[in-house]
Amino acid sequence: MKIIVLVKEVPDTYGQRKLDLETGIADRAASEAVLDEIGERALEVALAYADSHDGTEVVVMSMAPESATATIRKGLAMGAASAVHITDPGLAAADLGLTARTLAAAIRRTGFDLVIAGNLSTDGSGGVMAAMLAELLGVPNATALSSVEIAEGSVAGAREVEGGTMRVTAELPAVVSITEALPDARYPNFKGIMAAKKKPFETLSAADLGIDPQDLSTAVSIMTAIAEKPPRTAGVKIVDEGDGGTRIAEFLIENRLV
Amino acid sequence: MTDRPADPILVLLETTPNGELATSTAGLLGAASRIGTPVALVVVAPGRAQALAEQSAAAGAEKVLVVETDATQAELTTPQVDALAAAAGAVGPDAVLIPNSIHGRDIAGRFAARTGAPIAVDAVGVSRDDEGIVAHHSVYGGAYDVDSAATFGPLVVTVRQGAVDARAEARPVVVEALEVSPSGAASAAIESFEAVTEASSRPELRGATRVVSGGRGLGSAEQFALVDELADALGAAVGASRAAVDAGYIPANHQVGQTGVSVSPQLYVALGISGAIQHRAGMQTAKNIVAVNKDPDAPIFEVADFGVVGDVFTVVPQLISALAERKR
Ligand SMILES: Cc1cc2nc3c(=O)[nH]c(=O)nc-3n(C[C@H](O)[C@H](O)[C@H](O)COP(=O)(O)OP(=O)(O)OC[C@H]3O[C@@H](n4cnc5c(N)ncnc54)[C@H](O)[C@@H]3O)c2cc1C
Ligand SMILES: Nc1ncnc2c1ncn2[C@@H]1O[C@H](COP(=O)(O)O)[C@@H](O)[C@H]1O
Numbered sequence: 001m002k003i004i005v006l007v008k009e010v011p012d013t014y015g016q017r018k019l020d021l022e023t024g025i026a027d028r029a030a031s032e033a034v035l036d037e038i039g040e041r042a043l044e045v046a047l048a049y050a051d052s053h054d055g056t057e058v059v060v061m062s063m064a065p066e067s068a069t070a071t072i073r074k075g076l077a078m079g080a081a082s083a084v085h086i087t088d089p090g091l092a093a094a095d096l097g098l099t100a101r102t103l104a105a106a107i108r109r110t111g112f113d114l115v116i117a118g119n120l121s122t123d124g125s126g127g128v129m130a131a132m133l134a135e136l137l138g139v140p141n142a143t144a145l146s147s148v149e150i151a152e153g154s155v156a157g158a159r160e161v162e163g164g165t166m167r168v169t170a171e172l173p174a175v176v177s178i179t180e181a182l183p184d185a186r187y188p189n190f191k192g193i194m195a196a197k198k199k200p201f202e203t204l205s206a207a208d209l210g211i212d213p214q215d216l217s218t219a220v221s222i223m224t225a226i227a228e229k230p231p232r233t234a235g236v237k238i239v240d241e242g243d244g245g246t247r248i249a250e251f252l253i254e255n256r257l258v
Numbered sequence: 259m260t261d262r263p264a265d266p267i268l269v270l271l272e273t274t275p276n277g278e279l280a281t282s283t284a285g286l287l288g289a290a291s292r293i294g295t296p297v298a299l300v301v302v303a304p305g306r307a308q309a310l311a312e313q314s315a316a317a318g319a320e321k322v323l324v325v326e327t328d329a330t331q332a333e334l335t336t337p338q339v340d341a342l343a344a345a346a347g348a349v350g351p352d353a354v355l356i357p358n359s360i361h362g363r364d365i366a367g368r369f370a371a372r373t374g375a376p377i378a379v380d381a382v383g384v385s386r387d388d389e390g391i392v393a394h395h396s397v398y399g400g401a402y403d404v405d406s407a408a409t410f411g412p413l414v415v416t417v418r419q420g421a422v423d424a425r426a427e428a429r430p431v432v433v434e435a436l437e438v439s440p441s442g443a444a445s446a447a448i449e450s451f452e453a454v455t456e457a458s459s460r461p462e463l464r465g466a467t468r469v470v471s472g473g474r475g476l477g478s479a480e481q482f483a484l485v486d487e488l489a490d491a492l493g494a495a496v497g498a499s500r501a502a503v504d505a506g507y508i509p510a511n512h513q514v515g516q517t518g519v520s521v522s523p524q525l526y527v528a529l530g531i532s533g534a535i536q537h538r539a540g541m542q543t544a545k546n547i548v549a550v551n552k553d554p555d556a557p558i559f560e561v562a563d564f565g566v567v568g569d570v571f572t573v574v575p576q577l578i579s580a581l582a583e584r585k586r
Contacts, residue, residue, distance in 0.1 A: 013516060013536050017398050024404060038517070096377050097370065122516055122536075123398075126379045127358075128416070131335065131367030140446040141335060141368070144360045146510075156449070160510060161360045163275040164453040168334055170446035180500075180517055181510060221376035221413065224392060225405040232542050232561045239554070240568025245576025248548055249584070251564040257468075257525045257546060258492065258581060 001152070001172075002057045003046040004084075004107055006117040006129070007039030007075055009068040013122050024223040025093055026123060028065070035071050038118030040078070040185035042178050046116055047079045047186065049150045057081050059110060063091060063102055069201075076196035077188030083199070084110055088206040090213035095221040096124075098213060100132035105209035107137060114155055115175040119144045130177035140170035146181035263320065265294035268351035270301075270342055271314060272362060275453045277306050279313050281462060282357040282419045284426075287318040289417055290355050291426035293386040299345045299436070301325045301338050311433040318426020323348070323436045335361070336445040339368045344438045346373065351412050353384065353391040358416035368443075370414045377414040378406045382421040391415075399516065399539025418520065420465020454509075460486075463495040463512060468525045469541070471497030471514055474505060475530020475551065475570060482507040484574050485529055491581045497521065497541075499531045515540035529570045533558025550574065 011017040015031035043060060050056035060075035062068060063086040072083050086106050094102065107115060115137075120127040134141030145157035145168075155176055156169035170176075188196070206213050238247060252258045267290040272280040279300075290296035298319035300310045307324035314322045323345050329337035342365060346354060356366045358380050370377040378393035385392050393415045395404045407413065463469065470492060472485035482502065489496045497514040498507065514521055516536040526544035531537060533549070533556055541547070542561050549562040550573050559565040566573055 013539075015535075017401070019398065019402050019404070096379070097374070100367075100371055120517060124379075126377075127363045128367030128370070128377060128379055131364040132371040132377075135339075135368040135371035135443070138444060140444045141364060142446040143364050159360070162272075162280070164451055166451045167449040168446045169449055170334075171444075174446070179510075216409075218374060219376050219409050219411040221378055221406050221408055223404055224407050225403075227403045229401060229403060231401070232547075234560050235547075235563035235565070237554075237559050237562070237565040237567065240566050240573055243576075244550070244566040244568040244573040245578075246580050248550075248564060248566060248573070248577045249580035251548065252492075252525070252581075253584070255546060258584070 001053065001055065001113045002059065002111060003049070003114045003116060004059045004061050004110060004112045005039070005043045005046050005075070005080065006103065006115065007043065007060050007062050007072065008036045008121050009033050009062065009064045009071040010036045010121060010123040019226060021226055021228060023093065024226045028067070033068065033071055035074050036118060036121050038121065038180060041180060041182045042116045042118050043075055043078055043080065044183060044185040045148050045178055050079070059084060061103070061106060061110065062086070063094070063099060065092070073196055073201070074188060076199045076201070077192040078186060079192060081199060083201045084204065085201065086204045086209070088213065090206050094213065096126050096128060096132065097218070097220060100129060100136060102206060102209060102211050104133050104136035105211055106204060107133065109209065113172045114150065117175065117177040119177045119179045130175050134175040137175065140174045141176070142168045142170045142174060143177040145176055145178050148176065148178060148182070262349065263295035263297070266297045266349045266351045267294040268345055268349050268354045269296050269298045269319070270338070270354065270356045270362070270365060271298050272357050272359060273300065273302055273310065275451060277303060279310055280357065282359065283314070284317050285420065285422035286355050286357060286417055287314070287426045288424035289384050289422045291318050292424055293384050293391055294352055295320045296426060297349050297351070298322045299325070299342060301327065301330055301341045303328060303331065308433065312431050315431040316428045318429060320429055321432045321434060323434050325436050325438050332448055334446040334448055335364045335368055336441065336443045338365045339372065339443070340441045341436065341438050342369050343372060343441070344436055346412070348436065353412055354414045355384070356414065356416050358418050362416055366414050366416045375412050375414050376408045379416045380418050381415050382418050384415060384417070396543065400543035421522070460489060461493070461495045463497055463519050463521065466495035466521065467523050468492050468494035469497045469514070469521050469523045470494045470527040470529065471499065471531060472502055472507065472529045473499035473531030474501035476502065476507060479507045484570065488527065488529070488574055488578055491578050492525070494525070494527070499537050528558050529574060531558055532556045533561065
């Protein structure tokens with residue numbers, strides 16, 4: 001079984017994240033870049049299956065700037081067998097459509113039984129990538145899984161959707177996405193970090209995949225305006241001296257909030 | 259389609275598990291009515307179309323396209339995508355609006371990929387300028403406002419639930435049954451669905467005007483009841499931090515923040531929540547923020563309009579009685 005895990009490099013959410021007001025693209029210098037936590041959990045799902053099923057090959061794949069190599073390598077250190085890094089200056093401001101077309105081409109090229117993505121990234125928060133890829137690859141999508149059961153030939157799981165819990169199953173090949181209800185990922189250990197240095201790391205350009213990022217005949221979504229909102233400022237802070245609750249009630253009444 | 263409007267906006271309406279229109283309906287049709295003529299699409303179980311068409315018209319749909327099928331009970335995503343593709347073919351919309359729910363995002367993603375239309379996700383509003391439809395987004399936890407548009411052709415927009423206040427006027431019911439030929443696209447099978455009926459009359463978190471949230475500081479699932487109590491006293495929805503969800507105090511659909519729900523209420527009350535940046539990302543656009551935390555250095559105080567350094571178990575009961583006192 002060959003499992004491709006889609007991971008993304010994102011600005012660390014623990015830091016102050018900035019957008020470039022000229023280009024609207026994430027200001028990579030403003031905060032540290034990390035492997036998105038949800039991508040790590042997706043990788044954990046694949047690695048946990050591989051641990052107990054010989055003959056499972058786990059590939060981490062990412063479309064990211066050249067500088068993301070170290071971040072992607074973390075996936076290898078955690079235990080993935082190989083990495084595919086799609087990087088191309090032309091893809092710098094790729095919209096969701098171009099990202100999906102590029103990833104789909106790379107997934108096809110690599111070959112797969114199962115693709116595991118995160119349900120939502122912390123920067124794009126698009127939450128549409130798994131479904132787009134499933135459509136482009138002509139396979140089923142099972143998204144937002146809060147539990148995953150991988151079997152020979154199928155994948156199943158539960159999804160917490162509006163109004164209830166749904167159980168779904170799909171024949172492989174398929175694309176799934178997972179939620180943060182799934183366990184935290186393992187940490188790379190020293191052995192893993194050393195081993196990662198010798199693992200296959202493929203770097204692909206858009207042209208390698210037959211993708212022309214500048215193709216004007218395809219409609220794309222573009223950013224037309226961007227504005228920074230002034231940060232929120234602190235108001236009144238009191239220390240409770242036995243009247244904290246009453247003081248909140250007064251605040252609510254004064255501000256016509258009750 | 260006969261008498262096609264000049265500026266159609268195709269709106270995919272979502273239905274609830276028990277076959278009603280989802281609460282996102284009014285906002286979606288309201289948003290559509292500001293940028294064109296709302297044409298609704300409902301994909302429902304046989305026998306439900308007329309009732310839902312009437313409700314859609316009451317919420318502002320100029321015309322309601324209906325597809326009656328059982329397939330949505332058995333197959334994930336693709337029946338709705340097939341219907342949407344057929345509707346888009348018939349209507350030729352300037353934009354397609356879809357709720358930014360789990361189902362909605364799947365449908366939007368597949369539809370955009372199938373038709374090659376650009377997609378704008380998690381919009382908090384839409385408008386129209388000389389060049390066409392513009393989607394408005396609030397990103398990085400509300401720190402930036404960003405607009406996006408298609409270079410040409412229709413834009414697919416997923417609209418954040420509860421973010422649009424605009425409402426459309428009721429219109430006469432115009433229903434049209436839509437012919438859909440299944441694409442045969444591979445899809446996952448739905449094995450079962452278990453509805454959770456939240457046994458409460460509390461407002462829904464998304465789009466709520468008041469929210470009371472609790473964090474790890476509540477200490478246990480039993481003690482989390484204090485959050486519910488204050489919420490009821492204020493007529494508020496109940497939210498939570500991820501730590502409270504992880505600790506099992508409350509189900510995940512109550513999580514506010516980066517990877518939870520984004521809320522923009524008139525009043526947000528944070529109880530026993532430290533105010534990690536990922537939590538603030540989902541609530542800092544609230545008009546008024548009140549926080550109670552026993553740690554004077556908790557970051558939640560950096561965004562609170564009124565902060566009390568104190569123990570939630572003494573401050574909140576006093577607040578609840580003060581509110582009850584006032585009601586008398
Ligand atoms: C990728 C990513 C996404 C994330 N997404 C989210 C998200 O969507 N939402 C979210 O909330 N978090 C999210 N987090 C987690 C976030 O970083 C914090 O861990 C989390 O918000 C902490 O929750 P908390 O404030 O309840 O817990 P803590 O940080 O443990 O804070 C508990 C607070 O309660 C106070 N307290 C304790 N007892 C009392 C008492 N008796 N009275 C008053 N105060 C008391 C303490 O002083 C403390 O400040 C995310 C993290 C990552 C990495
Ligand atoms: N550039 C990318 N490279 C690899 N995977 C991606 C990329 N963008 C999105 N994904 C995958 O899609 C998921 C959802 O991302 P998003 O659509 O940005 O919310 C992520 O968790 C990844 O698994």
